Amino acid sequence: MPGKIGSILLSRVTGDRCEFVTLSFWESLDAVRVLTGEQTDQAVFFPLDERYLVDRDTTVAHFRVVGSEGVGLPALDVAEDGPKRSRQQPKMGAGDHAA
Numbered sequence: 001m002p003g004k005i006g007s008i009l010l011s012r013v014t015g016d017r018c019e020f021v022t023l024s025f026w027e028s029l030d031a032v033r034v035l036t037g038e039q040t041d042q043a044v045f046f047p048l049d050e051r052y053l054v055d056r057d058t059t060v061a062h063f064r065v066v067g068s069e070g071v072g073l074p075a076l077d078v079a080e081d082g083p084k085r086s087r088q089q090p091k092m093g094a095g096d097h098a099a
Contacts, residue, residue: 001034003026004027004031005027006024007025009022010022025065040062041059041060042059
């Protein structure tokens with residue numbers, strides 16, 4: 001899909017259900033709009049989803065990537081006009097900690 005950088009699918013079993021969280025990474029919010037239309041805060045579902053989903057969140061939240069390490073995603077420079085791909089992954093120093 002044009003503008004999509006990649007995605008990560010997380011899962012966990014809680015009781016008798018398996019929960020999934022999808023993190024998708026996009027070049028820009030305009031690239032997201034190609035999939036969602038103007039309402040980028042509304043989740044998009046596909047025909048087969050009805051077959052497998054017991055419950056679902058109907059809204060989504062958007063975040064900017066301000067750093068990553070060891071997950072194969074490019075770091076993004078955050079600017080007023082939106083994120084830009086950085087050529088180098090930010091390096092953590094000896095005194096830096098990630099939560």
